[in-house]
Amino acid sequence: MKSYNLMIVDDSNIIRNKIKRAYDKEKFSVVCTATNGEEAIEMFKSHPVDVVTMDLTMPKMEGIACIENLIAINPDVLILVVSALSDKATGIEALEKGATGFLLKPFTEDQLQDALNELTDDIYA
């Protein structure tokens, strides 16, 4: 099974912890975490990241701008948006900027695991 390096971007400690508890440990390993978009870009430049979970509403730099920056650095990165923003326009905008999937908050640990697995399985579809 291919393994993926994961970066978690969310300003909430409890959400970062929830994602850490939920992901498939055989398939993913967390290489870094960030609490806002600016920090995420710095982390992304200095760590080998394959997959990102990305919050949208964050201080300093919001998620949509961060997605654009990450895609500019590495167009192959897989980005799962994990956000409470439930309107269709935001979901479409995130996908247009380069996100690969979208998971609404609140989520269960099973839903997160399924979303991450779908994201990576799609590569081989």
Add this chain to the structure above:
Amino acid sequence: MLEDTLQVFIDGIKNYFAHTNEPEVKIGTPYLVDNNAPESADYTGIIGVSGPNKGCVYFTSPKILLKHLLLSIGESETHEENMVDLVGEVANTLSGYARRTFGKSFMISVPVVIEGVPSAIHLPRKLRSYVIPVTWKSYNASVVICLQPD
């Protein structure tokens, strides 16, 4: 404020607790309060709203509810920092849920968390707010909505 608007937030509350290990939540009858006597508990997570609707949405809760809620979402660390984080996250999630109905123009800020009563900066004292009473595991909290047309 229309009944439909309140229903959006009631649906958001039910949806939030449906994703915990103890999904049963009781929603009381919403009521109006003057902002010079605002509803508040130990911690309050406030979301500023801008766009066609201006104002704020906040979730205010006693510590005991937040401790149990942390455990119910799988978080074993129930210290102060995580309670503060959670009260903001609940407010953010409820406000984000409302965009399903109000759309992207219902612009929401990152959460501001305070102890107790929101200041006049967040909650103009001349206005009134709707309070939605929330009871979960016998603990009482409130979701408060203060919105006015721009």
